Amino acid sequence: MRIHSRRRLSLGSPVAPLAMILLISSGAIAQAPPKSPSVAAPRRDLSGVWGMQPARETSADDKQSPGGAIPPLTAWAKARYDLEKPGYGKRAAPGGNDPILQCDPMGFPRILYFPTPFEFAQLSNRVLQMFERDNVVRQIWTDGRKLPDDPDPLWYGYSTGKWVDDTTFVVESTGYDDRTWLGAAGFPHSETMRLEERYQRVDRDTINFTLRIDDPEAYTKPWIALPRVFKLRPRAEIRQGYCVFSEENAFTKRIREPGALSSGAAPKK
Amino acid sequence: MKKLVSPLPLLALVLSAGALFAHHGNSAYDETARVPIKGTVTEFVWKNPHSQIYLDVKDRSGKVVNWGIETNSPGILTRAGWTRRALKAGDEVTITLCPAKNGQPVAYIGSGDPGTKVVFADGRELNFVDKTVDKTGP
Numbered sequence: 001m002r003i004h005s006r007r008r009l010s011l012g013s014p015v016a017p018l019a020m021i022l023l024i025s026s027g028a029i030a031q032a033p034p035k036s037p038s039v040a041a042p043r044r045d046l047s048g049v050w051g052m053q054p055a056r057e058t059s060a061d062d063k064q065s066p067g068g069a070i071p072p073l074t075a076w077a078k079a080r081y082d083l084e085k086p087g088y089g090k091r092a093a094p095g096g097n098d099p100i101l102q103c104d105p106m107g108f109p110r111i112l113y114f115p116t117p118f119e120f121a122q123l124s125n126r127v128l129q130m131f132e133r134d135n136v137v138r139q140i141w142t143d144g145r146k147l148p149d150d151p152d153p154l155w156y157g158y159s160t161g162k163w164v165d166d167t168t169f170v171v172e173s174t175g176y177d178d179r180t181w182l183g184a185a186g187f188p189h190s191e192t193m194r195l196e197e198r199y200q201r202v203d204r205d206t207i208n209f210t211l212r213i214d215d216p217e218a219y220t221k222p223w224i225a226l227p228r229v230f231k232l233r234p235r236a237e238i239r240q241g242y243c244v245f246s247e248e249n250a251f252t253k254r255i256r257e258p259g260a261l262s263s264g265a266a267p268k269k
Numbered sequence: 270m271k272k273l274v275s276p277l278p279l280l281a282l283v284l285s286a287g288a289l290f291a292h293h294g295n296s297a298y299d300e301t302a303r304v305p306i307k308g309t310v311t312e313f314v315w316k317n318p319h320s321q322i323y324l325d326v327k328d329r330s331g332k333v334v335n336w337g338i339e340t341n342s343p344g345i346l347t348r349a350g351w352t353r354r355a356l357k358a359g360d361e362v363t364i365t366l367c368p369a370k371n372g373q374p375v376a377y378i379g380s381g382d383p384g385t386k387v388v389f390a391d392g393r394e395l396n397f398v399d400k401t402v403d404k405t406g407p
Contacts, residue, residue: 051402092296094371115380116344132344133318235401239344247316255321255337258373259297 038203043166046120046127046199049238050207050230052113057226061089064113065183066211067226070219073188077218080188089185094260098186099179101252103243105155106133107180108173109195109211109225119238127161127169132241140171151175153191171197182213190217205232298367298377303384306376307363311335313356318342322356322387324364326374336374338366341397345380348401361390 057067065088073081085096100106106114116132125143130136140161151158151174159173174194182189193215200208211225308326322338340346343353356362364387366376378385380397387395 051399087296094297116342132342231402233401236348236399239347241317241342241344243318244316248318251314251316251319251321251339255319255339255375256297258337259339259369259371259375261371261373 038205041167041201041203044163044169045122046169046201046207047122049117049119049233049236051117051233051236052115053229053231055226055228059090060092061183061185061187062226063088063184064110064115065089065185065187066109066113066213066223067183068224070187071221071223072219074216074218074220076190077188081186084181084186084188086181086184086186088183091186095256098184099181100243101248101256103134103245103248105136105177105180107176108138108156109197109213110181110183111136111156113183116241117233117236117238130238132238134242135240140173147172147174153177155180157195167202168198168200171195171199173197188218189213189215192217199230206230295377295381297369297371297375299370300367300377300382302367303365303382304368304376305363305365306336307361308336310356310360310362311358313353313358315343315346315353317344320346322364322378324362334374336376338364338376338378340377341379345397345399348399349380349395349397350400351395355395356387363388 055062055067057063059067061067061070083097085098086092087094087096087098087101111131111133112118114131114133118132119128119130121128121130125141127140127142129138129140131138136156138156138159140159142161144162145160147160148158154175155177157173158175159171161169161171164170172194174192176189176191176193176195178189178191178193180189181187193213196212196214198208198210202208207230209228209230213219213223213225215223306324306326308324310322311325312321312323314321314323320340320343322340324336324338325333326336327333341349343351346355364376364378365385366378367382367385369375378387378397380399383397385397
């Protein structure tokens, strides 16, 4: 499936100027025009530190989330969604019950959308995806094994990957603990969610990324995430970004709780 | 007949598209505002996932109020050129911030909100522009 294809616009169409402005403005914000010709991608290699480029998000719910057209929720998922009180997106309110406010694991794919870079490292039998948040290392097995039929639910799931051509690495995964949210806007998922990620390294500095979420227990149709671009960040290093509950709790008492008081509440002493 | 189209509506569109990307979604703060506040640093907390700056600020009546200002993680700040010694108690600074919507003396500065920054009395500036992004490439 080609997600990137754009419909041709007739120049005589009344929407053409608007569409062009949006395309130009999104491009200008996503990246500066290249000053030198791009260098070819190495063969079957994703190694390096990568940062997600800002995208033209179409909804407030796209922020720190897979984004795109969110499919209808099942009754099970709707009941969960109604209990979730996110700090981001259309339902955002101060306070809330986002699990990460207690330093619970972000889970995957949410951590991918957190605004810090990640690093790929390739071993003989797996690719490691290393995130700054909580110093998470996700193992993507490349030794030909199959996904387990009845996996234990894990915060970061169980993942296998393969090269489908010299520049495209496809990851399939399942076995995700359903306490994590799909993004900061609070969309739920079930333990039987399956993901398909495609990392296509189109040149040395660029990965085009797509994600498909199949979770019939939670969504009535597959969820196709907003396509994203990762740029190589050779001068960036992944730091130890542990969320520590005692420290987060101190922050909550000193800043988050005063910020979440309703207007007109007694001022902080 | 050809008619020149005013660039202003186009500019407005481009700017509003930019504002969408800049939106951070942190609902406690007014992220459309950029308010400069001058004060004296009382504490700089260099911690994950939220570093914090505490600042004594004199209000109009001369009363000192201690503000708590949330900012990014040490990882993000390091890539923007900060260190754990970037601020210390006693520093006189002007911080351009997004204040809390509820009027409490808490605020946000960080990479999600361009234009937020810390400026010292001598003009030195701490901001959130990632210095590790390769400027020679795309």
